Amino acid sequence: MGQLYKHLYFQVIVAICLGILAGALFPAIAPTGEMMSKIFINLIKMLIAPIIFLTIVLGIARMGDMKKVGRVGGKALLYFEIVTTLAITIGLIVANLLQPGKGIAFTNTDTSAVAKIEKAAEGFSWTEFLMHIVPSNAVESFAKGDILQVLIFAILFGYGITKMKESGPALLLTFERISEVFFNVLKLIMKLAPLGAFGGMAFTVGTYGLKSLTPMIKLMGCVYLTMFFFIVVVLGTIARMYRFSLWQYLKFIKNEILIVLGTSSSESALPGLMERLEQLGCARQVVGLVVPTGYSFNLDGTSIYLSMAVIFLTQVFNVNLTLLQEITIIGILMITSKGAAGITGSGFIVLASTLSVIKVIPIEGLAILIGVDRFMSEARAITNIIGNGVATIVMAKSENAFDEEKYRAAIGGGHKTI
Numbered sequence: 001m002g003q004l005y006k007h008l009y010f011q012v013i014v015a016i017c018l019g020i021l022a023g024a025l026f027p028a029i030a031p032t033g034e035m036m037s038k039i040f041i042n043l044i045k046m047l048i049a050p051i052i053f054l055t056i057v058l059g060i061a062r063m064g065d066m067k068k069v070g071r072v073g074g075k076a077l078l079y080f081e082i083v084t085t086l087a088i089t090i091g092l093i094v095a096n097l098l099q100p101g102k103g104i105a106f107t108n109t110d111t112s113a114v115a116k117i118e119k120a121a122e123g124f125s126w127t128e129f130l131m132h133i134v135p136s137n138a139v140e141s142f143a144k145g146d147i148l149q150v151l152i153f154a155i156l157f158g159y160g161i162t163k164m165k166e167s168g169p170a171l172l173l174t175f176e177r178i179s180e181v182f183f184n185v186l187k188l189i190m191k192l193a194p195l196g197a198f199g200g201m202a203f204t205v206g207t208y209g210l211k212s213l214t215p216m217i218k219l220m221g222c223v224y225l226t227m228f229f230f231i232v233v234v235l236g237t238i239a240r241m242y243r244f245s246l247w248q249y250l251k252f253i254k255n256e257i258l259i260v261l262g263t264s265s266s267e268s269a270l271p272g273l274m275e276r277l278e279q280l281g282c283a284r285q286v287v288g289l290v291v292p293t294g295y296s297f298n299l300d301g302t303s304i305y306l307s308m309a310v311i312f313l314t315q316v317f318n319v320n321l322t323l324l325q326e327i328t329i330i331g332i333l334m335i336t337s338k339g340a341a342g343i344t345g346s347g348f349i350v351l352a353s354t355l356s357v358i359k360v361i362p363i364e365g366l367a368i369l370i371g372v373d374r375f376m377s378e379a380r381a382i383t384n385i386i387g388n389g390v391a392t393i394v395m396a397k398s399e400n401a402f403d404e405e406k407y408r409a410a411i412g413g414g415h416k417t418i
Contacts, residue, residue, distance in 0.1 A: 008193060012258040015194035016201050019262070023205025033202030037263055040196025043189045044268045047182055049142045051271045052292050053154045054179040059285025060158030061172055068399070069155065069289065076290045076395050080298040081334070083238075083387065087230055087300045088333050091307030092326055094226045100219040100308070101315030104368070151292045186271050190255075197262020204264065204374050216372040219312055223376050226304050227383045235390050242397045246390070248411040252280060253389060257382055264374065266381040270295060273385060277392050280410050283401035290395050294388035301383025302350075305376060306333055309351055310358075313365040325358065332357050348373070 004010050022029050060069055095101075133148050135141040141149035161168050232246075239246035250257070253276050256269035270291065277287045310329055314321055321329075332354050348366060355363045396402040 008190065009254050009258050011194040012197045012255070012262055015198040016258070016262045019198040019201025020205050022198070023202040023207075024210055027206040027209065030203050030206030033199040033204075033206060036199025037196050037203055038199075040189075040192055040199070041263055041265050041268050043192070044186075044271065045145050047186055047189070047271050048147065048267065049145050049150045051179070051182050051186070051274065052147060052150050052288065053142070053157070054175055054182065055274060055284060056151065056154035056288035056292070057158040057161065058172060058175055058179065059283070059288040060155060061161040061168065063285045066159055066162070069158075069285070072286060072289055072395060072399055073293070075398065076293055076391065077297065079391055079394065080294060083234070083391070084298060084300055084303045085330065085334050086234060087303040088307045088330050090230055090234070091226060091304040092311055092330065094222060094229075095308040095311035095315075096326075098218075098222045099315055100222040101312040104216075104316050147292050148296055151289075154288075183271075183275060186275070190259075190272065193255075193259050193262070196268065197259065200263040200265075208372070208374060216368075219308075220372060220376055223305055223308055224379050226308065227301055227379045230300060230304060231383060231386055235387060238390060238394060242394050244393055244397070244407070245411065249280070249389060249393070250386065252276060252410060253385075256385060260381045260385055261378050264377040264381060266295065266385045269385055273389060277389060279406070280393070281403040281405075281407035282392055282396040283399075283403075286396040286399060286401050287392055290392040291388055294391050295384075298388050298391055299380075299384050300387035301380035303333065304383065305380050306351055306354070309369060310354060310361070313355070313361045313368070316365060316368065317361055319360050321360070325360070329354065329358065 019033065023033065060066075063069065133152060135146070135149035135153055138149075138153045141153060161171060164171065236246045239249070253269075253273060256272045256276065259272070260266055260269050274287050274291050277291065278284055307329065310333075311321075313319075333350070348370075351369075352363055352366060355361050355365075393402065
């Protein structure tokens with residue numbers, strides 16, 4: 001116990017608590033807190049594109065079989081669609097049962113910020129999204145940190161190396177060493193995680209204030225409860241089916257979970273999650289393909305939140321949806337939640353576009369959610385990162401690309417499922 005203060009997870013927990021106190025007692029600290037949080041997140045983002053690129057290239061080049069790459073990618077996308085659809089459905093059911101929007105009035109609400117969201121939703125085009133996936137300039141993709149574009153370029157680059165025959169191994173050795181450099185830099189940056197977590201919490205509480213939560217406490221409680229249920233029951237069941245312990249996995253990535261909690265950004269834990277999954281026994285090529293793709297297409301927490309937000313707004317405006325309309329909502333969110341991947345503020349853009357299609361809920365209702373959205377973003381981001389890790393382990397096991405001995409060593413020798 002005397003060495004507890006040296007552990008990163010303990011430092012981050014203390015930083016989160018101090019950040020909440022600082023934001024509540026000294027709201028003026030919010031701009032400084034935002035700066036600290038953004039600097040930390042930017043330091044992590046700086047490494048995301050090169051780490052993803054190197055991990056995928058090395059994985060594919062070592063695998064040498066593009067048919068296997070296609071099979072893993074196809075299976076992952078199918079898994080993502082099934083699980084996120086389940087998340088959307090659970091969100092709708094819980095919101096209908098608990099009715100978090102009942103009794104909340106749409107009065108004295110500033111709707112000025114909604115206009116920008118509505119405009120962004122109108123500007124979204126599936127054609128543009130599909131064209132955006134394939135980079136026209138690889139250097140620009142790295143500069144912008146566009147995960148999907150870097151993923152596509154890395155797959156092609158890895159394929160190119162597999163065709164180099166005898167000259168390929170020398171290049172791979174160089175990439176291995178460069179990859180090691182980036183992970184060493186990551187370890188250094190992670191030491192600053194407590195400062196990033198403190199800043200993120202101080203900014204959130206200092207800007208929005210704990211008092212702003214009072215009228216929306218029921219919605220927040222429902223969202224957090226639903227995501228806890230999804231993680232324990234749905235992801236727990238998947239873990240049992242594939243014979244690994246969800247609890248041991250969560251313990252193993254506790255640092256990444258706490259960093260996401262403090263910064264409200266799942267991207268801040270992406271490189272660390274990839275490294276941890278390799279340590280847990282997942283093959284590099286599977287980690288490289290599934291995690292970056294999952295960050296765009298496997299947003300379990302976001303899916304739950306979006307479905308609950310739609311039903312919440314119907315309750316605020318006393319709109320009674322038919323079963324067919326609710327099924328339609330599931331269908332719309334299945335598509336739009338994928339289409340806005342990688343767009344800043346995509347949650348509200350997806351919500352706005354969904355309301356526009358349904359046409360029975362005033363889009364101005366988004367103004368109610370804007371004030372408390374930041375307080376629910378932690379739950380979304382944590383559920384997203386946990387779900388993507390589970391998906392990666394499932395894909396690795398289904399492809400016989402999971403090292404059981406490495407897994408047992410990583411979790412301390414135990415192999416109990418929960």
